[in-house]
Every structure is written in C-alpha cells, then in structure tokens.
Amino acid sequence: MTAETYESYADRVTDPRFTDWLRERSQPDWDAAVEHRFVEELGAGTLDEDAFAAYLVQDYAFVDELVGTFGHAVGQAPDMAAKRRLVEFLDTVTDEEDDYFERSFTALGVSESRWQDPEPTETTAAFVDLLGRAAREGGYAETLSVLVPAEWIYESWATAAAERHGDPDSDGPPSAGMGLPFYFGEWVDLHAVDSFVAFVDWLRRELDAVGPALSPRREARVASLFDRTVALERQFFETAYEESPAVGSEVSP
Secondary structure (H helix, E strand, O other): OOOOOHHHHHHHOOOOOHHHHHHHHOOOHHHHHHOOHHHHHHHHOOOOHHHHHHHHHHHHHHHHHHHHHHHHHHHHOOOHHHHHHHHHHHHHHHHHHHHHHHHHHHHOOOOHHHHHOOOOOHHHHHHHHHHHHHHHHOOHHHHHHHHHHHHHHHHHHHHHHHHHHOOOOOOOOOOOOOOOOHHHHHHHHHHHOHHHHHHHHHHHHHHHHHHHHOOHHHHHHHHHHHHHHHHHHHHHHHHHHHHOOOOHHHOOO
16 A cells, blocks of 8 residues: 555546545555455356355345445535435435345345344444444545445456456346356346446546545545445455355465
C-alpha cells in the first residue's frame, strides 16, 4: 500500500481517476480479493457447497446493513438524478436479489432458522460496523468510499468469471455456457450483467467527481475506508471456508 496523495498520483498518470488511485493504493488486498480462491472456484463450479452456503448466510446478514447504507447515500446524493439511480439499485437488491437468496437457501438445504437469524462472524460484524460508521459519521464521499469497493470488487470478479467460463456466442446471461447450478450461475450473472456493470461505473464516477475536491483530512479518511472495505471483502471470502466444517481444515491460518 502506498501513502501517495491523489494530487501526486494525478501528476504522474494520464487521465487520472480518483477511484483508480484508491484501487491502486489498496493493493495487494484488491487483487487478492478479485482473484480469491473462493471466486475462482465459484466461477469454475468447483466451490464446495457447504462453503458457499456459509458464505450466503453471512452475505444475507450483511445485506440489511448494505441497504441501510445505500439509504444514507440517497439522502446525501447531490441531485434527484443521483437519488433515483440509487433507489433503482435498492429496488433490485430488495426484490430480485432477495428472491435469489431464498431459492438458493432452499436448494442448498439451509434451514430457515439458520439464514433468518444467523450468528455473524467477526468479519461480518466488522463489515457491518464499518458501513454504519461510514454512513453516519461522514458525508457522501465517505459513504461512497465503502459502497464503491464493495460493489466494484464483485463486478470485477464476476465479469472475469463470465468471460473465462461462459459461452461467448450465447445470447443468454453472462454465465451462459458455464453449466453451473443456478445458485452459482445466477450469483455470477447478478454481478456481471450489463446493468450492474453500468451501475458500478456510475458509482465510481460519483466518487471521482467529489474525491479530488476533498480536504487532505477527508481524502485520507476516504482512502482508509476504501482500504478497509477491500481488506474485509478478502476476509469475507476466506471466512466462508473457515465456517464450513467440510473444508475449514484446509484453509491456511
């Protein structure tokens, strides 16, 4: 990780973007997250189903706080067009994605009591705390600094998985041709479909617009929040294996 300021970064690159600077300084956790064993195995269809079930249970617990943070972003957004874009995404998360979770829990044999009232892992609890603090204790830039990496990491690994394993000649969803169970294939599709890719780019542009004008203190806080989010995304994938009795013993400490 580098302590380089955005101003210094902008002086040395062509067409600088604030979010590219944030991603660069979050290394090596960024690459470790988007190239994690978990998402590689998910895309290939070789991921242990117990590990995926453990992951989905924790992710579902995390979604409630994520929705709340997007709600804060709606209130902080600078104009009605931005508010509308965020509300449209919330509609997808609370409708289409929620339906996916319920169907997947059934298919994976996850009891209703397990996913409705899960015990959060340390990583999930830390993530929930981070989202809440970023939204309550900062402005639009701070809220975006956790939302952007949380969504961008998923768009990055999912589009890579779809390109690597999908059928390029198919007119279907991005994962077409993978031959995956629906709970793997649809999870890829939700984060690789054109509408989600466009939304992530829009989120980035929102942060790109406000980031360069931040004071040095807020710039440092935004960078710290972004870094912490990336690190927790990496840990979130690792924890799925630790929570699965079948594969937990295979994970390196």
